[in-house]
Amino acid sequence: MQTFTEENYLKTIYKLSAEDASVTTNQLAATLQTKAASVTDMLKKLAEKKLIDYVPYYGVTLTEIGKKIAVDVVRKHRLWEYFLVEKLKFKWDEVHEMAEELEHISSVVLVDRLDQFMGYPAYDPHGDPIPDKHGRIKQQEFKPISQLNVAEGGVISGVREHSPAFLQYLEKLNLMLGNQVKVIEILAYDQSVVLTVNQSENRISISKEAAKNILVSA
């Protein structure tokens, strides 16, 4: 059994591992809003428990056991988010903080029943895949709008940033999951993207940063 804090470290290592194979102390400190010295202490403990492989000064990777726990926390986070949006009618920008607490509820049978109650959803309200009870994850082949060329388009299927501010901004521009976008123009000087939503006449412009954080499927 892990503490709340250990679970958060494992989850964060798991998510950062998607970018780089090995995760560094400073990356963890920045993401977990703590200090490098605190991270080092925790890494020693997690290594002691065989949940990570830790090479001092060089970084850390999850062991199979550590990964299992991390995926399980992610599963709970996303299932609770789905519940909050689909059953309790919260908006997609309101649920993350609540799920940060709910993901640490320990009962395995509870989360499996919740999954069943909702009909085994595949994606959470932000388009992230929900691991099944065995930890299997449907691999998505989504790409960011920033990688589309002019005249290309797709269906908005996910976001890479979950802050309420960003999600509310998307809502204001009608850039919600399921909507169809098409790239009209990419401005040379700052890579900002001009696009249409759902075949509308309206052209909207988003920054390169925003374009990187919106994922579309073909």
Add this chain to the structure above:
Amino acid sequence: MQTFTEENYLKTIYKLSAEDASVTTNQLAATLQTKAASVTDMLKKLAEKKLIDYVPYYGVTLTEIGKKIAVDVVRKHRLWEYFLVEKLKFKWDEVHEMAEELEHISSVVLVDRLDQFMGYPAYDPHGDPIPDKHGRIKQQEFKPISQLNVAEGGVISGVREHSPAFLQYLEKLNLMLGNQVKVIEILAYDQSVVLTVNQSENRISISKEAAKNILVSA
């Protein structure tokens, strides 16, 4: 904002206050499965925070603020139990431990939405009243079977003991909430009670202890 542990102390003081006006260190230690010395330390902290009135050697009572927090934890506990039974189809003997964790989820709006989602239930799966969002509690006038005389009866409306073992025992004897019982005989030598359930021919016998822990309404 309180810690998990502080909330458990406040909740326990609240529940024990129903029996005696002032709650003692040893009562708390026994209920919270900890040592008297640990309780003393925590009482000092809660008194410092103005959540309890603490007179060393004589016991403790909740302040208005402390009581508000305690009732709120109880509200969350009972609402989550109702959710687990009514929506996720758990049995009444399976939900207490999960609710012990869920009651510490902090979001107020979450618990209010949950309440709305379920149609503002008045009682939890064990017959305990669910405080409303303002902390108001429907007062029940239930009494234990042990206080009935021969030929008297009532509808089972609550239990005073929540252990899975006791709840499963009740289920085996068909002594679930809503069922009608009638006292046939009270044995003189040990006060055990013989009764019928739902007008059945079958006579069942329960100990005085069990009779104290089953509540009926007229």
Add this chain to the structure above:
DNA sequence: ACAATTATTTAGACTAATCTAAATTTTTAT
């Protein structure tokens, strides 16, 4: 009334998680 028993608090120690400041190692740039 006062000795014995019981209840409670205090003293001192431990673990988990965190921090700041100092030391050390690795990386980068000449």
Add this chain to the structure above:
DNA sequence: ATAAAAATTTAGATTAGTCTAAATAATTGT
């Protein structure tokens, strides 16, 4: 190749919650 900069770890403290053992206060029984 080596000095400067950046990243990381270590040392030493702190806070929350817990414990055992010892001290003290309250209650009980005669």
